[in-house]
Amino acid sequence: MSRLILLNKPYGVICQFSPDGMHATLADHVDVPGVYPAGRLDTDSEGLLLLTDDGVLQHRITDPQHKLVKRYRVQVEREPDEAALERMRGGLQLKDGPTRPCSVERIAEPADLWPRDPPVRHRLSVPTCWLEIGISEGRNRQVRRMTAAIGHPTLRLIRVAIGPWQLGSLQPGQWRDAEAGLLAGRRAHEGPFRASAGG
Numbered sequence: 008m009s010r011l012i013l014l015n016k017p018y019g020v021i022c023q024f025s026p027d028g029m030h031a032t033l034a035d036h037v038d039v040p041g042v043y044p045a046g047r048l049d050t051d052s053e054g055l056l057l058l059t060d061d062g063v064l065q066h067r068i069t070d071p072q073h074k075l076v077k078r079y080r081v082q083v084e085r086e087p088d089e090a091a092l093e094r095m096r097g098g099l100q101l102k103d104g105p106t107r108p109c110s111v112e113r114i115a116e117p118a119d120l121w122p123r124d125p126p127v128r129h130r131l132s133v134p135t136c137w138l139e140i141g142i143s144e145g146r147n148r149q150v151r152r153m154t155a156a157i158g159h160p161t162l163r164l165i166r167v168a169i170g171p172w173q174l175g176s177l178q179p180g181q182w183r184d185a186e187a188g189l190l191a192g193r194r195a196h197e198g199p200f201r202a203s204a205g206g
Contacts, residue, residue, distance in 0.1 A: 009059060009060065009061035009064055010039070010041075010042060010059060010060045010061070010184065011057060011058070011059045011061075011064065011172075011184065011185045011186070012037065012039060012042055012057070012058040012059070012182050012183070012184060012185070013055060013056075013057060013172055013174070013175075013177065013182060013183055013184075013185045014033070014036065014037060014055070014056045014057075014058060014177075014181075014182040015053070015054060015055065015056075015174060015177040015178060015179050015180065015181050015182070016033075016036075016048050016052075016053060016054060016055075016056040016179075017031070017036070017053060017124075017179035017180050018051060018052075018053050018123050018124065018125075018179075019031060019050060019051070019124075020032065020033065020035070020036065020050065021033075021050050022044050022047045022048055022050075022056065023044075024043070030050060033056075033058070036180045036182065037058060037182055039058070041060045042058040042059055042060045043058060043059070043060075043065070044056060044057070044058055045057040045058065045059050045064065045065040045068040045069055046068060046069045046145060046169070047145075048166060049148055049151075049164075051164075052164040052165070052166065053123070053163075053164065053165045053166070053179065054079070054080075054164075054165040054166035054167055054174055055166045055167060055168065055169055055172065055173070055174040055177075056166075057169055057172060058182075068169065068170070069145070071143070071144050071145065074143040074144075075143065075169060075170035076141045076142070076143050076168070076169075076170060077141065077142055077143075077145060077166060077168065077169050077170075078139060078140070078141045078166070078167050078168040078169075079139070079140045079141075079142075079150055079164055079165065079166050079167065080114065080117055080137060080138075080139055080164075080165045080167055081137065081138045081139075081140055081150060081154060081161055081163070081164050081165075082116075082127065082135050082136070082137050082138075082161070082162045082163040082164075083135065083136055083137075083138060083154050083159040083160065083161055083162060084133055084135060084159055084160050084162060085133060085134055085135070085136065085158075085159055086113075086134060086136040087136065087138075087157055087158075087159045091157040091158065091159065092111045092112075092113075092138075092157075094156075094157055095109060095111045095140075095153055095154075095157060096108060096109060096110065096111055099153055099156045099157070100156075101146075101149075101152055101153070101156065102152075103146060106142070106144070106146075106149065106153060107142070107143055107144050109140060109141055109142045109143070109153075110139075110140065110141040111138055111139070111140050111141075112138065112139050113136060113137070113138060114137050114138065114139045115137065116137050117137065117165075119176070120165075121178060121179055123163060127162045127163050135162060136159070138154075140153075150164060151164065170189075171189040172185055172189065
């Protein structure tokens with residue numbers, strides 16, 4: 008039976024099990040043989056990372072043609088106006104081509120936010136704003152490049168959902184088993200719903 012693990016990847020952890028001599032790795036948090044990441048999350052990003060021992064499932068999760076929506080809570084410098092958010096929603100021209108349309112909404116600072124180590128550097132003269140962003144593709148550092156393109160650099164980025172799987176109450180470094188079969192019979196672009204814990 009396929010195994011699927013939901014991990015809250017902490018800031019500063021690289022998405023690999025083998026050491027690179029500079030960063031903490033997945034092996035510092037997940038002691039499960041035979042699993043590997045289904046997709047990536049930047050070293051300086053936090054939140055949901057899926058690990059599986061099933062190559063077919065890994066491909067289904069990561070292949071852009073399945074359009075699994077990935078949702079992020081993103082803290083940016085200053086407060087973007089509605090025109091800037093509309094530019095993001097309609098698609099932006101990046102160096103590697105146009106982005107797909109996406110969802111972007113302003114949100115309050117998440118109440119369940121854990122402290123980051125090291126903390127985000129704040130400048131008293133520069134306000135910040137939180138956004139929830141949903142994209143159906145996964146280019147390298149895409150969300151950061153999108154917010155930079157509208158003039159609002161990302162300060163903190165937390166992934167909270169990948170398709171039907173949600174971060175829920177997992178704290179940094181915590182993981183749990185999830186249902187690998189949630190995609191069966193579902194259209195991949197349907198909105199996320201909460202996965203029940205498998206263990």
